[in-house]
Amino acid sequence: MKISIIDYGAGNLFSVASACKNLGYSPVLTADEKTISRSDRVIFPGVGNAISAMKRIREKRLDNLIPSLQQPVLGICLGMQLMMETSDEGDTECLGILKGRVAYFRKRNSAGIKVPHMGWNIIDNLKGRLFEGIDERTRMYFVHGYYVPGNEYTAANSYYHGSFTAAIEKDNFFGCQFHPEKSGEAGIEILDNFLKL
């Protein structure tokens, strides 16, 4: 199976690739349109800032490609956020695969909120194929300052001064706000579920 990990200079690609390799796959890190469109699975990782990430995606002409992909696509962390229409982070226009806007935790107006939301938090209300065999309230590793509010495609919730979307599923598009590649055995199982779809 051909797996592309989109390499647009934003993220810990090495660990995602290692996790895939440990599951017996041979992923490629690439920004090449053809390679990506011809692969069976696409992983779209990302950490850092939405503004510069979207800029790089546009420079590499991936902004039209990613929403048009037909094979299963997994956005991780910022990758999932960029699947939304817009982000509060620099009022950035994103890929628009899902309706809605990425919001900032600091605006939750909650006393003492620390940003980034960093560490191991539970996921619950698990829905869909990513979470087969995963227990409710399993802990995953999160590190992010912005979040996707609950929406009709929310496939898992988590809680940080209120609930937020921990995972999404819409047609062939999947996303995890947490880092499955850094979330111990359960995280690897979720990655495996995606690769086995």
Place this chain on the structure above:
Amino acid sequence: MIEIIPAIDIIGGKCVRLTGGDFDSITEYNTDPVDMAGKFEAAGFKRLHLVDLDGARQGRIINLDIMENIRRSTGLIIDYGGGVKTDADIERVFRAGAAMVTGGSVAVKKPGVFLGWLNKYGPEKIILGADVKNGKIAIGGWLETSSTGLFDFLNYYVEKGIKKVICTDIKSDGTMEGPSVKMYKDILDRYPGMELIASGGLGSLDDLRELDNAGIKNVISGKAFYESRIPLNPYPLETLARRIIPCLDVRDGRVVKGVKFVGLRDAGDPVELAKRYSDEGADELVFLDITATHEKRKTLSALVRKVAEAVNIPFTVGGGISGLDDVNAMLANGADKVSVNSAAVRNPGIINSMAGKFGSQCIVLAVDARYENGGWKVYLNGGRIPAGIDLFEWVREGVKRGAGEVLFTSMDHDGTRNGYANDALAAIDELVDVPVIASGGAGKLSHFKDAFEKGRADAALAAGLFHYGDISIAEVKNYLAQNGIIVRT
């Protein structure tokens, strides 16, 4: 996140709760209100809703001395209600130290008096108490029901400038059978700017979640605490775990400082150790590189790569990180975060450029400091050189420049095994709004609990304690879980 305000209702000098507003169904909790308030404060609560039920019933202030005692022994922000009828009464209550006064019956019976208070003290200090029974406002410690409907009552006072409202559903109060979420939602829909405090019926975390989902910011809880239905915590819906982080010193790609695990083939192999700690339940790892050669980056990159291939938990790399190329090399090889220390003190601008390029979430500000001449002073180069700057000023600046986390090591505590520098940690927590890692001083289980409760740290780091196998990570986690601290087990 919804915040709970604990309630103390007083009859005859003791904490009580009524059920459904019925004075004949008093549950007496044989506790002294001052002790109870102290317990609330120790559990992290900042506010207290104090009700003089004797006063409410008799129409005059009776238990004000108890509030004064609570004020004397705690720093809680208190709103006081019950039996406050006249201008002289309210003056007395404020003079006794109440931050806010709740007026219920008086707002129904003597709107002129209540509006006078609102004008004199302002909407930050005057809370409207709306006690509701079957859609009508109840008064006199809930013994009587008025003919005023809830929304007529609210309309009237919102127009006059009231902002804070405690709304109690009398029927559900003390039943723990679930709060009237719909009523609160209706109120917020109609008055989106209102600081609504829900009260009554809270009996479980699910109730709390329902209120939170409905957008309610504050809820009062009495019985649910007294009867241990929900954890004693202002934010019991919080689910993020505190982290336990073993720290490994490495030189030339090998772990140094004796690590004495039984059954290790090679106690110096970073990969084997990383796996071992990861299997034991470590939430993260920190590698501190003390290599001094010019081959440093190359050997460290190779180590980082090997660790990233082998473990699937996050890890931070620090020690001599001084420029964007260093950060890039670490992250590209699979590290999740880097920590910057001396180089950032010498050139603070690198924090901005690192955070700008790679994101704040991967830049940890590591600070070593010691207490001397009445202040905490920063040290450089592994604690060898005084930097001549104040710890708190530097932490504040580093976070402002973009560090997404602070790793504070107290040199006074490091290696002593006498506990973490909890006062300094709490001061850092107060100062910045990023996660803080406590480091230096762990010697026994209770030290971790103290770092989280007294030091309010988000994570606790330890080295020797874990390396020598004196305490295992699993033991720490179990102990913390038993003590009500959220951990990943």
